[in-house]
Amino acid sequence: MSKGVSHYIEQAKVAAAKRMAHRKTVKSWKFDTIAVHGMYSLEEAINTTCGSIAEPIFTSTSQAFRDSDEMEAGLSYQIPAWAYSRIHNPTIFYLEETLALLETYGSDLDATGLCTSSGMSAIKQAIEPLVAQIGNKPVNFVTSTQVYGGTFQLFSVRMPERGVEPRWVKEPGNLDAWEEQIDENTRFLYAEMPSNPQQSCIDIEKVAELAHKHNIPLVLDTTISTPALLRPLTNGADIVVHSLTKTIGSSGSSLGGAIVARHNITAHYLDEDQKKDYALWLKLLPFRDSGPCMTPYSAYFFLTEIKTLRTKMAQYSRNMEKVVEFLNNHPKVEKVDYLGLQDHPLHGVAKKYMRLADSDENLYGHLCSFIVNGSVEDTRRFFDNLKIIARATDLGRVKSIATIPSISTHQQQGEEGREMAGIPPNMVRLCVGGEDPTDIINDLDQALKA
Ligand SMILES: Cc1ncc(COP(=O)(O)O)c(C=O)c1O
Incomplete structure (x- = not known):
């Protein structure tokens, strides 16, 4: 005999109440604990995924249902379902x-x-x-x-x-x-x-x-x-x-x-x-x-x-602070833009909002931009001489990366669009990652000398 769609709806209500109770617990955890565990609980691992500590990769494109009632309830969104990926x-x-x-x-x-x-x-x-x-x-x-x-x-x-x-x-x-x-x-x-x-x-x-x-x-x-x-x-x-x-x-x-x-x-x-x-x-x-x-x-x-987001953001940002200090004092660098610099016009507003979770430490992230003294050709020569820092249209990497936005990320928007957005042709965007900042500073130094 058919169980009826309502049976599955009732079952889903019980599951949802249990989930919400667990979600409330997770919401009370610290940032890192949420990042590490999220909603994948030990109980779920033991009871449904063979004790897998890591979240399993569910590769199936679709879900098999117990019967037509469960299928109807799932596909009409009356119960949560994994019907189709x-x-x-x-x-x-x-x-x-x-x-x-x-x-x-x-x-x-x-x-x-x-x-x-x-x-x-x-x-x-x-x-x-x-x-x-x-x-x-x-x-x-x-x-x-x-x-x-x-x-x-x-x-x-x-x-x-x-x-x-x-x-x-x-x-x-x-x-x-x-x-x-x-x-x-x-x-x-x-x-x-x-x-x-x-x-x-x-x-x-x-x-x-x-x-x-x-x-x-x-x-x-x-x-x-x-x-x-x-x-x-x-x-x-x-x-x-x-x-x-x-x-x-x-x-x-x-x-x-x-x-x-x-x-x-x-x-x-x-x-x-x-x-x-x-x-x-x-x-x-x-x-x-x-x-x-x-x-x-x-x-x-x-x-x-x-899972390690907070630790990585802290490391990349602190590394960036050291690199920015070096660039800011380098005679071949005309100007450095980094929100962490006290004299940056937007430092105040950034300071109001950007803070490492669960700490009082203001951090300003892994991205800065700077203008190399001289012509566009000088900028390209510096750029082409980088040995550790990758030339790539990318950011936020564990490996430090630099780009010239006017010939890459912002190339298509044309000169007028770049002017509107404040992107001069000799601007370099640098994203510092997880390397020791001394090695990144040495790489920048030798490329600037070149
Ligand atoms: C701030 C920002 N938003 C959105 C995107 C687009 O992301 P995706 O390349 O994943 O489509 C990028 C890419 O660089 C980005 O820097």
Whole structure:
């Protein structure tokens, strides 16, 4: 005799209550403990995954159901299910939960995570429903000019192609510059913190307050700072996006992205259902229909990496401080931009927000940029002489990496776009990793002498 769909719904309610109780316990743990264990408990390991200490990689594309009732309940979203990996997968879910818990760490907020195939797909998926056409009204959004080159292209080329207008803020530190651009058709505000490569910063609380005054969400890309240094949802932002490819996956062997949205985001043009749990709604509907999901192999890689996130961010940032001190005193370096420098115009705002989790230590991350004295050719000669530091269009790696943004990450946005974003042709972006900083300093020194 059939058990009935309701049987599975009742069973799922019991499981959900148990899960929520465990989640409450996990939420009370310290940052590192959450990063290491997330929601994968010892009990789950012993009872369901042969005692595997590491989160297993669930490679199956789909789930077998006990009977047609369970299948119906699962596929109609009446019970949580792993029905099909494009939507849900246990390994990816462990990562999504860890990210949501870390992004809300130190607060009573609740959030949901959604992992994607890359950082760009996280940004695109996060904003798609926000710019959806409603009737014949024009649609715009307001964004800092100081964003990653790929994001700049998405905003400046792809969005206008479909009638969505990006409105640019050249001075994201100036609140009036944001407010001037907002009208009744503005759907969201967007910034990176800090930005790549200029390290611009915003006063999150104030910009979030401004967004909420207009009943729209604030979306922030915190790829470079990670939740170990900055958790914008706890300062009022609605949605955080990440390229996990970068700092969180610092060994550098997988592409991935993530969206973490607080529950009950502010957006006057969305339905209550959409706002209540935006990331879950995205996952179950628009995301399912587009299919930019992460692979379980990548999720396993990121889960392994995220366990030591706080320690790595502390190490890379402290190493960077030493390298910056060296560069700042070098006669062949014209200017160094690093948020940790007391005389950086945005040091104050960065100091307000960027702090190593579970400590009082202000840290400013692994990324700086600097201008080499002389011509563009001199810059390229210095760059070509680096022996340890890799020339690559990448950042946040355990191995130090340098790039010239105007010929790489920000090449496509053209001279005018680079000028708007403040990227001169002789700017070098440097990301310091886990090597001993003395060796990195020696490498920079010999290349600067060359
Ligand atoms: C700040 C930032 N956001 C997003 C991205 C895009 O990420 P992905 O390369 O994973 O698509 C990058 C890539 O460098 C980035 O630096």
